Amino acid sequence: MNRVDLDSDELGGPHDVNHGAWDAFSGASVGESGVQITCFSEVVDETTLHFQIILLHRQIYAWIGCSSAKLGHVYAAAPTRPNNLVSVTAILGGSSDNIGSSIARRLVLKTGLNIILACNIPKNSPMLEANAEKILMQKLIALGYNRSKAEGCSKS
Numbered sequence: 001m002n003r004v005d006l007d008s009d010e011l012g013g014p015h016d017v018n019h020g021a022w023d024a025f026s027g028a029s030v031g032e033s034g035v036q037i038t039c040f041s042e043v044v045d046e047t048t049l050h051f052q053i054i055l056l057h058r059q060i061y062a063w064i065g066c067s068s069a070k071l072g073h074v075y076a077a078a079p080t081r082p083n084n085l086v087s088v089t090a091i092l093g094g095s096s097d098n099i100g101s102s103i104a105r106r107l108v109l110k111t112g113l114n115i116i117l118a119c120n121i122p123k124n125s126p127m128l129e130a131n132a133e134k135i136l137m138q139k140l141i142a143l144g145y146n147r148s149k150a151e152g153c154s155k156s
Helices: 099-111 126-142
Strands: 002-005 036-044 047-056 059-066 073-080 085-092 114-120
Touching: 036 126, 047 126, 059 099, 059 126, 073 099, 085 099, 099 114, 099 126
Parallel strands: 059 114
Antiparallel strands: 002 036, 036 047, 047 059, 073 085, 073 114
């Protein structure tokens, strides 16, 4: 797998998202509001996957794209009480049995946070779906967003 991953240090330091000094393809930035934006691409089995992650307070917006910059289907997923189940709904296109809803559900289980996921992965590509989810989760763990068994959810 080849990874193209830019972070704010490679770009001359952090960029403030609140003042428009951040470019969508520049990498990662953290603004005064605490919003962190990370963009990267990775080649998996001769297919380029593009990712954008926007970390908000107790919520993650993620986009996974393949072969184009189309938004794709958009799903919202959140933990529900009292049994720690996950509820998922399609916001734009799709249905509950599409690729994105499954990824969104598992991301909530792994992070404990609300997830908004836009997914543009071709249908009938289970290996591509699995690899995209794995790469996204690895990045979220690297950014410090993972579920702690003792605390529920933590950002290290």
